[in-house]
Amino acid sequence: MVKIRIDDRELEVQEGITIFNAASEAGIPIPHFCYHPAFVPEGTCRMCLVEIEGVPKLELACSTVVRDGMIVSTQSDRVRDGRKGVLEFLLAEHPLDCPICDQAGDCKLQDYYEDYGLYESQFSEVKDKHDKKVDLGKHLIHDQERCVLCRRCVRFLCEVTGTEDLGVFERGSHTEVNLYLDNQVDNNYSGNLAQICPVGAITDKDFRFQTRSWFLEEAESICPLCSRGCSIQIGYHPGFSRFSLPKRVYRIRAKTNETVNGYWICDLGRYGYRYLDENRATNLKARDSQSRIQWDAAVTLLSEKIKRLYYMKRTSRITVILNSALTNEELYLAGKIFQKDLTDVNIFFADAAPESGDDVLLTSERTPNRRGALELGFDLKPVDMDILSSQTDLVIIFGTHILETHSLSDLSNAMENIPAKFVLAPHTSDLDPMVDMVLPSTHIAEKAGSLTNIDGLVQSFQSALHPLGESQAEWQVLVDLGKELAINFKFYGQFSNPKNINREMGKEVPFFGK
Amino acid sequence: MSEKQLSKLFGLENSHQIDVYIEQDGYRAVKKALSELTPETILDLVKAANLRGRGGAGFPAGIKWGFVPKGVDKPKYLCVNADEGEPGTIKDRYLMTNVPHLLLEGIIITCYCVGIHVAYIYIRGEYEMVAQRLEQAIAEAHAQGYLGNNILESGFDLEVYVHRGAGAYICGEETALLESLEGKRGNPRLKPPFPASIGLFQCPTVINNVETLANVPSIILKGAGWFCQQGLPKDGGTRLFGVSGMVQKPGVYELPTGSNLRDLIFQHAGGMKEGKRLKAVIPGGMSSPVLKADEIDIPLDGDSLMEAKSMLGSGAVIVIDEETSMLDVLKIITDFYSHESCGQCTPCRVGNPWIRKIVHRLCQGIGGPDDIDNVRRLADNIMGKTLCPLGDAAAMPILSLTEKFREELITSLNERRQES
Ligand SMILES: Cc1cc2nc3c(=O)[nH]c(=O)nc-3n(C[C@H](O)[C@H](O)[C@H](O)COP(=O)(O)O)c2cc1C
Ligand code: SF4
Ligand code: SF4
Ligand code: FES
Numbered sequence: 001m002v003k004i005r006i007d008d009r010e011l012e013v014q015e016g017i018t019i020f021n022a023a024s025e026a027g028i029p030i031p032h033f034c035y036h037p038a039f040v041p042e043g044t045c046r047m048c049l050v051e052i053e054g055v056p057k058l059e060l061a062c063s064t065v066v067r068d069g070m071i072v073s074t075q076s077d078r079v080r081d082g083r084k085g086v087l088e089f090l091l092a093e094h095p096l097d098c099p100i101c102d103q104a105g106d107c108k109l110q111d112y113y114e115d116y117g118l119y120e121s122q123f124s125e126v127k128d129k130h131d132k133k134v135d136l137g138k139h140l141i142h143d144q145e146r147c148v149l150c151r152r153c154v155r156f157l158c159e160v161t162g163t164e165d166l167g168v169f170e171r172g173s174h175t176e177v178n179l180y181l182d183n184q185v186d187n188n189y190s191g192n193l194a195q196i197c198p199v200g201a202i203t204d205k206d207f208r209f210q211t212r213s214w215f216l217e218e219a220e221s222i223c224p225l226c227s228r229g230c231s232i233q234i235g236y237h238p239g240f241s242r243f244s245l246p247k248r249v250y251r252i253r254a255k256t257n258e259t260v261n262g263y264w265i266c267d268l269g270r271y272g273y274r275y276l277d278e279n280r281a282t283n284l285k286a287r288d289s290q291s292r293i294q295w296d297a298a299v300t301l302l303s304e305k306i307k308r309l310y311y312m313k314r315t316s317r318i319t320v321i322l323n324s325a326l327t328n329e330e331l332y333l334a335g336k337i338f339q340k341d342l343t344d345v346n347i348f349f350a351d352a353a354p355e356s357g358d359d360v361l362l363t364s365e366r367t368p369n370r371r372g373a374l375e376l377g378f379d380l381k382p383v384d385m386d387i388l389s390s391q392t393d394l395v396i397i398f399g400t401h402i403l404e405t406h407s408l409s410d411l412s413n414a415m416e417n418i419p420a421k422f423v424l425a426p427h428t429s430d431l432d433p434m435v436d437m438v439l440p441s442t443h444i445a446e447k448a449g450s451l452t453n454i455d456g457l458v459q460s461f462q463s464a465l466h467p468l469g470e471s472q473a474e475w476q477v478l479v480d481l482g483k484e485l486a487i488n489f490k491f492y493g494q495f496s497n498p499k500n501i502n503r504e505m506g507k508e509v510p511f512f513g514k
Numbered sequence: 515m516s517e518k519q520l521s522k523l524f525g526l527e528n529s530h531q532i533d534v535y536i537e538q539d540g541y542r543a544v545k546k547a548l549s550e551l552t553p554e555t556i557l558d559l560v561k562a563a564n565l566r567g568r569g570g571a572g573f574p575a576g577i578k579w580g581f582v583p584k585g586v587d588k589p590k591y592l593c594v595n596a597d598e599g600e601p602g603t604i605k606d607r608y609l610m611t612n613v614p615h616l617l618l619e620g621i622i623i624t625c626y627c628v629g630i631h632v633a634y635i636y637i638r639g640e641y642e643m644v645a646q647r648l649e650q651a652i653a654e655a656h657a658q659g660y661l662g663n664n665i666l667e668s669g670f671d672l673e674v675y676v677h678r679g680a681g682a683y684i685c686g687e688e689t690a691l692l693e694s695l696e697g698k699r700g701n702p703r704l705k706p707p708f709p710a711s712i713g714l715f716q717c718p719t720v721i722n723n724v725e726t727l728a729n730v731p732s733i734i735l736k737g738a739g740w741f742c743q744q745g746l747p748k749d750g751g752t753r754l755f756g757v758s759g760m761v762q763k764p765g766v767y768e769l770p771t772g773s774n775l776r777d778l779i780f781q782h783a784g785g786m787k788e789g790k791r792l793k794a795v796i797p798g799g800m801s802s803p804v805l806k807a808d809e810i811d812i813p814l815d816g817d818s819l820m821e822a823k824s825m826l827g828s829g830a831v832i833v834i835d836e837e838t839s840m841l842d843v844l845k846i847i848t849d850f851y852s853h854e855s856c857g858q859c860t861p862c863r864v865g866n867p868w869i870r871k872i873v874h875r876l877c878q879g880i881g882g883p884d885d886i887d888n889v890r891r892l893a894d895n896i897m898g899k900t901l902c903p904l905g906d907a908a909a910m911p912i913l914s915l916t917e918k919f920r921e922e923l924i925t926s927l928n929e930r931r932q933e934s
Contacts, residue, residue: 043704044859046899057898063704085895089864122888125871149857168699168857171682173867175857 002068007075019050019072020061028074031083031112033090033198034150035062038263039159045090045150047112049082050074058082083116092123093173095132095145103200105213109148128173136166137185139205139267140193144176147201153177153193160264160360161187177201189360191270195253196263206271207251211237219464220255222451223269224325224444226357227365229453230254230261230269234276234445234464248465249276260453266362281428281440282469288436295472296480298439303484305394305420310342310487317393319346321383323401326474327449328372328458328512329501333478333492334398335376341487346392348383349373350402363454368444372452375511389414396422398441398474400429424477440471447473449498458512460502475501517744519732520725520754521768524612530647532654535615541660543731547623548668551734556627560730562738564750568605569595569686569723570799570827571903572749572816575730579628579720581710588717592625592633593695596724597679597686599638600799601850602830605754606724608766610637610644613728614651618674620727622660623734625672628720632673636691639679648676683854687902688721690856701858702902723828725754745771749815753826757783759833760790772815779810779833790835794919798827800847801907803914804834823914840919841877841926844912848873851908859901865892866908876923879930886923890916 001012006023013022018041023030033045041063048061053071058079061072073079090109098104130144154166154177165183169176179185185193194204216235223230233255240248252273254265284293309315320338322331338345357364373380383402388395395418402411412434415421421435426443444451446467450460467473475498482492495501506513523529523538535541547556561576582590594617598606610617621633637645652674655661663671677695679685685694689703692714713719729751733741742750749771755778758764762784769778775797779785786792792807797814802825805812812818816826834843852870857863869892872885890913897909916923 041704043901046860046901049899082899086860086899089860089868089895092864092868122891123868125868125875128867148860149863171684171857172852172855172863173857175863 002066004066004070006072013066016065018062019064019066020048022066023061030061030074032062033108033148036152036196039155042151046086047083049079051076051079080116087112087117090148093127101200102203102208107200108198130176137190139190140185141203141205143201146199147177148199149175150198152196153202156193156196161189163187188266188358188362189264191267192264211250216250221445221464222459222461223265224368225269225272225366226363227368227370227454228361228363229368229451229459230265230361231257232265232269236465249273261361268362276445279427280468281425281438282471283440284470285438298437299480299484302422303481306485309393315342316344317391319388319392319395321348321350321397321402323349323351323399324367324370324373325399328452329449329498329505330474330478331373331376332505333475337478337482346387349380350383352401353404369451371454371456375452376509385414392418394420397431398424400425400427400431403429440469442467442471442473450502518768519752520609520728529612530614532615532658540615541619543734544619544622544660545666547626547734548666548670553627559733559738563733563741564748565729566749566816567723568725572826575722575726582628582718582720583711586718590628590630590718591714592621592630593691593714593719593721594621594633594635594724594727595686595691595721596635596637599683599686600828600830602756602758602799602832603828604756605766605829607641607644609724609728611647614647616728616731617724618651618655620730621674622672623730624727626670631671634695635676636695637676637678639681645676645678684856684904687904701856704901746815753829756830760787760835761833762787772813775810775812775814786835793836794834796832798825799830801911802827803910804918806918839926840915840922844915845873845877847911861896862900862905865896868892876927879927879934883924886916886920
């Protein structure tokens with residue numbers, strides 16, 4: 001540890017770290033463009049200037065390592081003038097098209113101009129022209145006039161994906177970032193470029209001109225599309241329901257999570273957000289009823305049907321199809337009800353089929369909680385169609401993934417003679433006409449709980465969005481069902497949120513008690 | 515007193531051939547170094563001689579070699595900077611054309627001293643004939659046992675390769691040179707780390723200018739004391755000054771370090787061309803701040819020029835006469851640096867082209883004294899804030915010229931406004 005002073009703060013910091021990192025740890029902001037914690041500092045934007053006592057020149061915070069006794073000033077007049085000079089250069093040839101720029105409101109050039117600029121422009125020359133619409137590939141557009149040449153994008157493609165599609169060409173005022181030959185940026189991580197570009201130079205085709213960033217709110221969640229469990233940030237319009245806007249969710253971005261995904265997410269997770277709002281099941285539907293049903297009536301009906309079989313000692317004729325996109329807490333409750341209380345229920349899992357992963361983040365398991373299901377003792381058996389067709393009197397299907405592995409005709413043949421059929425799923429699907437009742441549920445972004453990723457890391461999360469329409473989280477439905485069944489009422493009576501379910505689960509399953 | 519060491523053989527027929535060179539006592543220094551001296555003694559000698567770098571920055575060579583860490587198990591490299599890109603500089607070309615073996619001798623001794631077995635000569639792309647001469651000299655030295663394995667039975671091995679640049683001034687900056695040599699875009703590296711510890715291919719590397727290395731053989735043969743006497747105690751030896759511009763006899767002159775600038779121009783270079791009067795001198799290549807005609811009674815050594823707020827740089831003396839417009843000189847300077855900025859860091863990439871746009875406008879008679887103030891303000895915002903010294907190299911001459919010739923610039927501007 002070394003002792004340093006930054007402005008008025010006496011700090012004790014790790015030896016060998018940079019002034020920038022020491023300042024960040026202490027919450028002292030330092031303006032920067034080229035520095036990004038994922039990469040070795042390159043020191044090219046020159047925005048992070050600081051003054052070090054006894055050093056004649058201004059130095060770079062991003063690349064200067066702390067020394068014991070160092071006295072650093074981040075706000076002296078010299079520092080402010082230095083930064084202002086750099087910013088003036090960055091803005092001199094900049095097109096100043098903020099009114100039509102997606103980055104506006106979220107842009108370091110704007111932020112720092114508020115902090116350090118606020119000068120009258122002294123640039124009275126004709127600005128250089130560059131290409132404003134370079135198509136970089138499937139998801140991205142590059143505006144060379146807005147580019148500050150921080151090389152974050154270039155470094156990302158060298159160091160993270162290794163695809164090296166972008167390079168720096170020409171020099172001096174002609175310097176530009178561009179594609180090598182006829183390359184395209186079309187790897188599964190390309191969307192990160194729009195996110196790490198500190199200005200509006202790389203924009204996301206999916207987000208371009210859709211909304212203004214200041215209309216959006218951001219909430220954290222976990223990506224459910226593979227078993228990595230990347231932290232995500234969902235940008236949504238809070239006034240969606242009131243203003244009948246075309247979209248609720250406008251974008252998903254990576255949320256920094258050092259232990260899981262670092263600073264990135266894959267394009268599958270980034271652009272896969274449509275599942276959040278498209279084809280949603282928003283109302284309870286019962287086949288033989290024209291009038292609307294309420295949740296409590298639906299749960300009572302379900303529980304009555306289960307109880308009848310239970311009293312007849314025929315629970316072996318109940319089939320439950322779970323999935324590993326359910327949270328640990330939900331799977332724990334399902335296990336409790338269907339395995340412990342009702343004893344010999346048939347339990348199967350229907351999940352999205354595995355696909356090939358890569359060695360960055362994406363795993364081949366396209367479901368977020370396989371590991372959690374295993375730790376809870378499920379054997380993740382796939383659906384046995386014989387049992388479904390000839391040994392089932394009541395089926396509850398969680399989710400709609402079964403449609404990915406079985407044909408519609410096989411399913412409808414198998415289910416034809418089952419007297420009681422229920423679906424509990426976030427999306428409408430071809431299952432709906434086959435069953436007696438469709439119960440709308442939520443997905444990960446609309447609920448709280450925890451997931452166990454491929455490495456066995458249990459990550460809890462809060463709900464980011466309100467459940468759409470009448471949809472309810474599965475844990476809530478299972479708690480209500482448990483209470484209604486009244487086999488073990490007291491046990492379910494104690495649960496009012498995923499947290500207390502989690503606590504109980506930790507007592508019972510040592511893996512979750514850690 | 516002082517003898518010509520570097521240019522002694524300039525003009526001698528076939529001085530570039532090894533036989534002629536050996537006849538003139540060539541390769542004696544290598545023989546002496548390899549058979550009689552240890553690397554440590556050589557390092558002490560070069561330190562005591564106060565041999566300063568001739569490439570521009572004037573850093574003492576012995577101290578630089580001493581920075582190379584000992585006992586690392588990576589290879590070490592010598593990179594000879596023969597990029598000679600600083601406008602006005604012509605000395606290295608003369609050296610390499612006339613006495614390539616003198617450079618090779620310097621390389622061999624330096625490598626022996628530092629424990630290096632591979633040296634690269636990074637030569638300016640336009641110097642095609644010179645590069646061929648070097649290749650030929652290397653082949654000759656190989657044939658006679660001065661290069662290759664077990665040189666002169668000493669057990670010391672060395673290979674020398676010539677690498678031609680592709681025409682970028684920035685590749686003369688030592689770390690950009692390393693990048694270019696590695697096959698990458700010639701962008702300067704952020705320091706630290708310094709090349710002495712992490713240089714070419716991440717290995718310890720010494721980078722020296724051609725002329726710096728060409729001084730080494732005479733230090734070996736005649737000693738450090740003698741070398742200091744040739745120049746100044748703290749800045750030993752002679753230097754090759756390349757004089758260009760409005761003088762009678764432009765060319766390369768070898769004079770003791772510390773010689774007077776006025777003498778160089780008016781005696782050695784024959785004074786001003788017929789009917790021309792001296793207005794200004796750029797004393798050390800285009801990056802060095804300009805001196806006015808009444809400031810040239812000055813010794814040509816690093817410290818004295820620093821005191822006069824200029825630089826000895828690469829020893830390229832550019833002589834400007836009364837009829838040359840300083841506005842045009844300013845235009846040439848800013849054209850050059852805008853064009854040669856690698857574009858990596860903000861102040862240099864944007865600042866230089868911005869200054870250039872203003873100066874071009876002024877050259878058309880559009881603008882006023884405010885623009886000159888703005889040029890100075892911008893140069894000041896570049897100064898000291900860039901990643902490599904090219905930023906300062908651009909800002910310094912602009913700042914000095916606009917300070918010393920402000921009135922003239924305004925007059926030219928007004929004249930051009932009336933003309934247009
Ligand atoms: C922009 C720039 C261009 C340079 N060009 C050259 C050059 O052409 N030749 C040279 O020897 N040194 C050049 N230098 C200086 C080198 O960086 C380095 O200081 C020198 O090669 C070290 O050798 P020396 O110590 O023997 O002088 C240049 C420096 C800068 C900043
Ligand atoms: S496009 Fe963005 S990330 Fe890439 S260099 Fe330009 S400003 Fe930086
Ligand atoms: S000062 Fe100029 S040449 Fe040097 S790194 Fe910066 S942009 Fe490149
Ligand atoms: S953040 Fe330090 S130079 Fe860019």
